Amino acid sequence: MRWGDILPTMPRIIHTGQALVDATAMIPALPQQGQNVMAADWNQHAGGAVNILAAAARSGAHCVHAGAIGTGPNGDLIRAALAVEGVGWSAPAVAHRDTALCVVLVEPSAERTFVTTLGAERLLTVDALATSDPRLGDLVCVTGYSVAVDSTWEPLEAWLATLPDGVEVVLDPGAVFATLPAATRDAMLAATTVWTSNQEEADDLLAALGRPRPDTAGTDMADAAHALAGVLPGRVVVVRDGRHGCAVGVGGTTTDVPGFPQEPVDTNGAGDAHTGVLLAEVARGTDWVEACRRANVAGAITVTRRGPATAPTASEIDAFLTGVREGAGPGTPRA
Numbered sequence: 001m002r003w004g005d006i007l008p009t010m011p012r013i014i015h016t017g018q019a020l021v022d023a024t025a026m027i028p029a030l031p032q033q034g035q036n037v038m039a040a041d042w043n044q045h046a047g048g049a050v051n052i053l054a055a056a057a058r059s060g061a062h063c064v065h066a067g068a069i070g071t072g073p074n075g076d077l078i079r080a081a082l083a084v085e086g087v088g089w090s091a092p093a094v095a096h097r098d099t100a101l102c103v104v105l106v107e108p109s110a111e112r113t114f115v116t117t118l119g120a121e122r123l124l125t126v127d128a129l130a131t132s133d134p135r136l137g138d139l140v141c142v143t144g145y146s147v148a149v150d151s152t153w154e155p156l157e158a159w160l161a162t163l164p165d166g167v168e169v170v171l172d173p174g175a176v177f178a179t180l181p182a183a184t185r186d187a188m189l190a191a192t193t194v195w196t197s198n199q200e201e202a203d204d205l206l207a208a209l210g211r212p213r214p215d216t217a218g219t220d221m222a223d224a225a226h227a228l229a230g231v232l233p234g235r236v237v238v239v240r241d242g243r244h245g246c247a248v249g250v251g252g253t254t255t256d257v258p259g260f261p262q263e264p265v266d267t268n269g270a271g272d273a274h275t276g277v278l279l280a281e282v283a284r285g286t287d288w289v290e291a292c293r294r295a296n297v298a299g300a301i302t303v304t305r306r307g308p309a310t311a312p313t314a315s316e317i318d319a320f321l322t323g324v325r326e327g328a329g330p331g332t333p334r335a
Helices: 049-058 073-084 126-130 150-160 182-191 199-208 220-231 270-283 288-302 314-322
Strands: 012-015 019-026 041-048 062-065 101-106 112-116 139-143 168-172 194-198 236-240 245-250 253-258 332-334
Touching: 012 049, 012 270, 019 049, 019 073, 041 049, 041 073, 041 101, 049 062, 049 073, 049 139, 049 270, 126 150, 139 150, 139 270, 150 182, 168 182, 168 270, 182 199, 194 199, 194 270, 199 220, 199 236, 220 236, 220 245, 220 253, 236 270, 236 288, 245 288, 253 288, 270 288, 288 314
Parallel strands: 012 062, 012 139, 019 101, 139 168, 168 194, 194 236
Antiparallel strands: 019 041, 101 112, 236 245, 245 253, 253 332
């Protein structure tokens, strides 16, 4: 399904990151170095950027994948998964190179360990990115793992500089971002209008910048969001903390948005579900605090399901919220 076949009626979510195939094994524990472990189960699904796009599409967003997709069985799997969700892709397939795998090892605690390989998804070009044709109000998603590799960062940096005014650039930094050279980090942060990460990623960046979060009466995630908002003035900052929910800094106010704790069976894709639903809600005009509340529900539901792209639909989020105690409210603001 090419993007030109879809006629959007509201701002779009355009993802520039890597769509990979997740090869997931359920294991009792990580083996010692040089040893073996028997997996209780395994599966293979589209993952990476597909998780965020699927989550957003299930909440009614118009989505397009602008990253590179290979030619081969893995690339075919990615395109099929996007088509099932009604998500388009804009760039032509990369000839003679297939999309790579991400090996995911999931322990009984739901903790995940990753081994990512490199393939066609790393062969970005400015022209290919431009086929997504971003417009006023669109939300362009960037992952820190694109910034970390020259073959994706160099064309991405050049293309971001061409975006028209009014396009939001959403950075999901990943664990790698804080370790990047300062000049690279600064260039990406200068282009960013929305930061969304987990608390560890936020704390790592603050430490790298010599700006550790203060200890206040607020939650750790709110302290981190508040500190990051000082580093990124005028931007929206969202910091997640798993079962505790998230905090959002916007317009000079940081708000704790409580989570909905569940017994997890697989945390793979929970952060992606949160990001996808968050952006889908913002695209439809929902305010940031309420968008975060619905994103928290998406993360809560996702961790109770096995697999990468297990985000709920909008109707499932509605049903969940119907069962929440009346008067819980979307969050507690903090100046």
